[in-house]
Amino acid sequence: MNIIEILNLIHEYKEYDDEGNSSGTVRAVDNVTLEVKEGDFVAILGHNGSGKSTLAKHVNGLLMPTAGSVMLLGRSVPEADPIWTVRRDAGMIFQNPDNQIIGASVEEDVAFGPENMGVPQEELADRVTEALSKAGMSAFRMSSPNALSGGQKQRVAIAGMLAMKPRVLLMDEPTAMLDPSGRKEVLKTVHELNREEGITVVLITHYMEEAADADRVIVMNEGKLIMNGTPREVFSRVEELRACKLTVPAMTELAYELKQEGLDLPDGILNWKELANALCNLN
Amino acid sequence: MIRDITLGQYYDADSVIHRLDPRVKLLFSVLYIVSLYAGRGILCFALAIVFLAVIIALSKVPVKFILKGLRSIVILIVLSAFLNLFLTQGEVLVRFWIFKITKEGIRIASLMVIRIVLLIMGTSVLTLTTTPNDLTDGLERAFGFLKIFHVPVHEVAMMMSIALRFIPILIDEVNKIMKAQQARGADFENGGLIKKAKAMIPLLIPLFVSAFRRASDLAQAMEARCYHGGDGRTKLHPLKYHRRDVIAFLLQFAYLAAIILLRIFLRAFPVEFL
Numbered sequence: 001m002n003i004i005e006i007l008n009l010i011h012e013y014k015e016y017d018d019e020g021n022s023s024g025t026v027r028a029v030d031n032v033t034l035e036v037k038e039g040d041f042v043a044i045l046g047h048n049g050s051g052k053s054t055l056a057k058h059v060n061g062l063l064m065p066t067a068g069s070v071m072l073l074g075r076s077v078p079e080a081d082p083i084w085t086v087r088r089d090a091g092m093i094f095q096n097p098d099n100q101i102i103g104a105s106v107e108e109d110v111a112f113g114p115e116n117m118g119v120p121q122e123e124l125a126d127r128v129t130e131a132l133s134k135a136g137m138s139a140f141r142m143s144s145p146n147a148l149s150g151g152q153k154q155r156v157a158i159a160g161m162l163a164m165k166p167r168v169l170l171m172d173e174p175t176a177m178l179d180p181s182g183r184k185e186v187l188k189t190v191h192e193l194n195r196e197e198g199i200t201v202v203l204i205t206h207y208m209e210e211a212a213d214a215d216r217v218i219v220m221n222e223g224k225l226i227m228n229g230t231p232r233e234v235f236s237r238v239e240e241l242r243a244c245k246l247t248v249p250a251m252t253e254l255a256y257e258l259k260q261e262g263l264d265l266p267d268g269i270l271n272w273k274e275l276a277n278a279l280c281n282l283n
Numbered sequence: 284m285i286r287d288i289t290l291g292q293y294y295d296a297d298s299v300i301h302r303l304d305p306r307v308k309l310l311f312s313v314l315y316i317v318s319l320y321a322g323r324g325i326l327c328f329a330l331a332i333v334f335l336a337v338i339i340a341l342s343k344v345p346v347k348f349i350l351k352g353l354r355s356i357v358i359l360i361v362l363s364a365f366l367n368l369f370l371t372q373g374e375v376l377v378r379f380w381i382f383k384i385t386k387e388g389i390r391i392a393s394l395m396v397i398r399i400v401l402l403i404m405g406t407s408v409l410t411l412t413t414t415p416n417d418l419t420d421g422l423e424r425a426f427g428f429l430k431i432f433h434v435p436v437h438e439v440a441m442m443m444s445i446a447l448r449f450i451p452i453l454i455d456e457v458n459k460i461m462k463a464q465q466a467r468g469a470d471f472e473n474g475g476l477i478k479k480a481k482a483m484i485p486l487l488i489p490l491f492v493s494a495f496r497r498a499s500d501l502a503q504a505m506e507a508r509c510y511h512g513g514d515g516r517t518k519l520h521p522l523k524y525h526r527r528d529v530i531a532f533l534l535q536f537a538y539l540a541a542i543i544l545l546r547i548f549l550r551a552f553p554v555e556f557l
Contacts, residue, residue: 099497104414116510164508
């Protein structure tokens with residue numbers, strides 16, 4: 001079943017010069033059609049300004065399409081009334097961990113979403129407990145968000161989404177401001193949620209290594225969807241990726257360079273284990 | 284760590300006063316101010332002092348913390364004492380040059396000082412024993428009735444609690460910008476007042492820009508979590524009155540009644556200098 005269905009989506013916004021006069025429109029998302037299956041882990045790649053965040057913000061109704069349609073769980077997102085009801089099903093995690101925590105304590109922050117949904121008070125504490133344990137943050141329930149590390153803050157943000165019991169997690173570069181260990185812990189949490197809870201994940205990123213672990217990789221360039229396939233398929237197209245200012249995972253690149261030099265290696269090697277195996281099998 | 288400092292002047296302790304509902308303490312602040320102005324004479328002030336002393340003892344807040352609050356208004360106290368002392372007409376006790384100290388002057392000035400000191404100490408009990416967030420919650424509920432007059436009570440309370448959450452983050456940001464500007468030769472320490480004020484401009488502009496960016500991010504994050512105003516919102520820890528709150532309410536009103544009765548009684552049977 002398709003949990004997200006995007007058909008011919010166009011999003012335009014007006015640009016204004018310094019005097020406030022309209023100086024034309026910019027097409028941030030250009031005729032994108034995309035389907036995401038329930039339970040999938042999809043990574044969206046693209047350099048800055050490729051329209052990947054804009055695309056994701058249509059799925060939970062933060063932005064409205066100029067043309068085209070967006071369906072979430074078989075329901076038209078732009079026509080949802082009131083609009084916040086679609087956001088229960090599609091939680092969104094943002095880049096800056098500080099700018100998405102509202103509560104004065106971890107517990108209060110996680111409860112913020114369900115509080116807005118009007119979940120009865122008796123059920124709120126249970127939801128918080130459950131969400132915190134799924135995100136692995138139970139020990140910090142009473143902490144102040146200011147006392148947490150970046151990775152921990154992002155996990156609190158994830159718990160805040162889980163407390164709304166969403167079917168989809170939209171993650172807008174959730175690891176961009178984290179150190180390597182923070183990145184690792186956030187991604188581990190997200191993969192576990194995808195595997196164990198069956199939550200569909202849409203991960204926007206520009207770290208190729210993160211995309212390599214996804215079920216499907218989508219590449220966007222200048223508002224257009226230009227590639228859509230398994231990581232192996234997408235990362236085999238090294239030249240095309242380079243053309244839209246993207247790199248490929250380090251091992252893929254190394255394998256590609258070796259192949260250019262005449263070694264007989266398969267396309268789309270994703271990690272060092274695959275590369276090592278391929279090299280050992282050369283003769 | 285600047286990020287861990289408690290905001291406002293909250294003093295963390297486990298006491299009956301800390302556990303009281305913030306609304307009770309809010310009302311206490313108001314009633315106590317009323318009592319200080321309703322009361323006349325030394326007896327009333329003695330009662331006010333005893334009542335406050337009991338509360339402070341119960342709150343387990345060290346007296347020096349409460350006295351700290353007075354530091355900022357020392358000038359106000361001295362000035363009002365000075366004016367009352369020299370400008371009150373009446374029976375002259377001492378006279379030198381153009382100044383004269385009267386018996387009434389001493390009386391009024393000393394009562395004035397006691398009143399201001401009690402006022403500050405009494406109201407600081409609220410902020411010392413209530414976390415800023417409890418205080419916001421209390422304000423939201425206490426002024427909830429204003430909603431019928433279309434006052435956006437929930438929104439104001441939400442803004443207050445968000446502001447409280449962002450204060451440590453913005454302090455961090457100021458430090459970061461300051462270091463960045465100093466690294467490029469900005470000088471925040473030297474020069475006169477005007478030069479120092481001018482030096483703040485390269486600090487404030489980036490701070491404002493970043494605060495607006497944060498605000499916009501936060502608004503999106505709140506919307507993404509189904510925020511749509513106060514309607515239909517539930518609370519994880521709603522404020523509820525307990526037995527101790529009811530007792531505290533009753534005690535407050537008993538105290539105010541005692542002050543008023545004392546005043547009426549003293550007017551009916553005047554006693555010299557009370």
